[in-house]
Amino acid sequence: MPPTPQPVKSLAPEPGPSISRRIALALCAVVTHLSAHSASAAASGPLDERAILADRFGADAPWYAGNIPLFEASDRTIEEVYYYRWKVFRAHQRDLGPDGYITTEFLDDVSWQRQPFASLNDATAFHIHEGRWLRDRRYVHDYIDFMYDGGGNDRHFSEPIAAAVYDNFLVDLDRPAALRHLDAMKHVYRLWDDHFDFDKGLYWIEPLADATEYTIASIDASGGKDGFTGGQAFRPSINGYMYANARAIARLSALAGDEKDAGMFDARADALRGRVVDSLWNDKLGHFVDRYKVDNAFVHYWGPIRGRELVGYLPWTFELAPDDATRAAAWAHLLSPAELGGKAGPRTVEPSYPNYLRQFRYDWQTGLRECQWNGPSWPFQTTQALTGLANLLHDYHQSVVGRADYLRLLHQYAALHFQDGRLDLEEDYDPDTGRPIVGLPRSHHYNHSGFADLIITGLAGLHPRADDVLEVDPLVPADPPGAAYFALQDAPYHGHLVTIVFDATGARYHRGPGLFLYADGRLLAHADRLSHLTAHLPSRPAAPIIRRLDLAMNLVGDDYPRPSASTNNDPASLHQSLDGRVWFFSDVANGWTTAGSTAVENWFAVDFGRPTAISAAELYFGGDARAFAAPGAYRIEVLRNGRWVEPRQVSYSPAVENGATNLQWVQTVASAIRVVMKSAPGRAVRLVEFKVF
Incomplete structure (x- = not known):
């Protein structure tokens, strides 16, 4: 731990710029940063990047500038949600330092995530499809590296990650990056043979491991008593994922010049497609449905489930379904208010199912309702269904649904993001009222679905x-x-x-x-x-990926770099300021604060544990309308020879809230660094993240 600080010189300038002056300076800095991008934006389209990003993202606009595609539409609901979803994507980026960036599913930690990274592999394909539209390719490529080199694809859940990697290649055409993990993709694919029935030629899975607990298969397999576990079945989901992964591995193998493996994986995909169409299509229901793997007193092996589920559209999500009128007729169920077409959003299960929306499970800490997929509208499967519908409209011949249906359902999905006029995507919703069902503390700004990709490739x-x-x-x-x-x-x-x-x-x-x-x-x-x-449009080489290493990131909390502070030395909140996570949603607290301190000055320090060459920092201060604001003044100090001193030639930028405050200096070697802050009148400081380079 750095030594207790000696009295420090007064922070300059005194008494510090007013809050209004700091806001003006911050906006000026944002506009200056964005000006470098305005020429290209003006040349290629009608939208004013500087104005749009400053309006949508405030002081955090520099992260989005020259990075996200801009979007405008006469449907303002869809447009507003488009920018909100980029804010959600940004919030779920976690900087692991030397291991690069990953994308998380929850802002808060949950017990079933992969520790200590907070990763989960069930939504990874959505994250890749969204992130492939960023001009900074680091976020997706680091994440793919983590999935295959870092063990992130741990088969915790079924997944179509290899297919998403190929889809990312179709956008950036980075051939070396696409092929880097081909051997690992093949290895993971073969591991799923432990869920393959060689007699039936299909994959089976427990709904919980398919990220869809409390579906018809698991509830009925329990005799209607539960459904969290059990109910192993041959499902359209896992078979769709494995079909898509096989097809992607075949294409990547061909790209690598391995015709033998390309042919083998194409053959696996073809065989699987035939078995899904022959065995999982149910003529009586006119839908793709599960067949049971389990056999007990309530359900029997190979018997079909007794109702339609939204998961039955996944064969179109991966273009596995054949192009014929019989199968296309299944989409009428999505349009029917009495079937899968809820007033506020698609239902995961039809209301004719006897256990439709029956609540089985409650959170043990709060008593609030837990997630179940026996009827709620779920952004995860809504995204999959809309992707399947887009494929149907682009690549199939049918007259059951039209483009107006896609637009209506996309608007309906966008509207679910609003609660009492406030944007907050949660875990699941009542399909008739659009109100959240779960509403747990972990549920806010949930990143378990896609939206931007539906706009870019769909609308x-x-x-x-x-x-x-x-x-x-x-x-x-x-x-x-x-x-x-x-x-x-x-x-x-x-x-x-x-x-x-x-x-x-x-x-x-x-x-x-x-x-x-x-x-x-x-x-x-x-x-x-x-x-x-x-x-x-002849292709050009993919833009190089620039990787800047955060030297202050602390993944596990009890190792170096080690945080300390002049006040509020709670280990959990201290660690939040070094954990690689940056978000500014005021309804989900993040970071260390000076709340309750009466000191004129407060400091937050990072001990590297050894002499470290450093030359820049990014400070992320959170602010709201009531309790927190960026500091009125601040300075940076480094620990050299047991003394805190200011580095040479520090270039400060005005402290901003809900964005990055950047500073740099002549490179120096120090064992620790700290930021010393004076709070704005009547406000405490929230330090969301402290990055050092």
């Missing part, structure tokens, strides 16, 4: 592919137009920045009516109305 219709063709087919009806306008600006694709603009009348963007397709500001194609467009 805007950008269709990733491996060749030099840029293909766009927006899922918006043309007659009459299902949207007055929309714009997707600067989506990274094959080394380019792609912009898609639709304006029904030409009044919004003043480019004339119709659909416009740009790459790097150059018009490639135009149609007078919504239509399917293609254009030749």
Whole structure:
């Protein structure tokens, strides 16, 4: 631990800028940072990046600048949720220091996560599909490395991660990165043979391990008494995942020049597809359903479950389902209010099921309801169903559902994110009222689904592919137009920045009516109305990934780098300021605070445990309207030869709240570093994260 500080010189400037002055300085800094990106944005699309990001993200706008695709639509609900979901994605990035970034599912720790990383593999495919649209490719590629090199894909749950890796390749065409883990993908795939019935040619799983506890299979296998465990079944989900993974491994093997393995995995995918279509399609229900693996007094081996579930659409999510009218008719169930089509969101199970929405399980600490998938609307499966519907509309021939249905369901899904006018995505919802069912402390801003990818590949219709063709087919009806306008600006694709603009009348963007397709500001194609467009677009090398190492990150809490502070030395809150997590949601506390301190000055220190070369820091201060604000003044000090001193030539930026405060200095070697802060009048300081480089 660093020594107790001696009296320090007064913080400069005195008495410190006013809160209004600090806000003005912070916004000025944001605008200055964004100005570097404005020229490219103006050239490639109609949207003002600086104005949009400052409005949506405030002081944290620099993280999003030159990183996320911009989006605007005449449907303001969808547009607002699009930016909220990027905020959720950002909040769930965890910097593991030398192990890179991963994406978490919960903001708070849960008992079933992979310790000490807080990772879970069931939502990883969603995270990859969302993150592939960031221009900073580090977040996805570090995460994939963790999944296969760092043991993150521990088979805790069934998953389509290999398929998501290939889908990421279709966006950035980084061949070496896509092939880096091919051997590990094959190894993990073969491990799932322990869940393969060689006689039936299908995979089976317990619903809990499929991330879908309390479904029809597990509830009925218990005789209606429970359903948290048990109910092993041959399910459309795990078989869809394994089909998609086999197909992706075959394509990656071909990319690597391994025709033998490419042929073998294609053959496995073909065989599995045939068995799913032959065995899991239920003529009576007109739907893909589970068949039981378990045999007991209540259910019998190979018998089908007795109702329809939303999971039955997964064969379309991975384009496993055949293109025929018989199977396509299953989508009518999603449109029916009496079946899977809830008023507020798709149901996971139809209301005709006798145990529909029956609550079996409660949280032992709070007594509140726990997650069950016997009817609630669940963003996880809603994302899968909407992806399957997008595939149906893009690649199949049918007349059961149309583009207006996709747009309506996407709007319905977006509306679920709002509670009393406030954006907060939770675990599950009543499909008729749209109110959260679970509502546990862990549930806020839950990252177990996708949304941005549904906008980019669905509504805007950008269709990733491996060749030099840029293909766009927006899922918006043309007659009459299902949207007055929309714009997707600067989506990274094959080394380019792609912009898609639709304006029904030409009044919004003043480019004339119709659909416009740009790459790097150059018009490639135009149609007078919504239509399917293609254009030749030779690929460029993927942008290099720059990795900056946070030297202050502490993963486990009881090792170096070690935190200490002048007040509130609770180990848990101290560790939160070094745990690699940055978010600014005021309803989920994060970080160490000076709350309750009467001292004029407070400090937070990091002991590296050894002399360390350092030259920069990022300070993340959380703020709200009542209790917390960025410090009125601050300075940085390093411990050298037992004394705290200010590094040479420190370049300070104004302290901002809910964003990054950046500072740098001439590189120095020190064993510890601290930030000394003076609180703004009437407010405490919340230090969300302290990063050192």
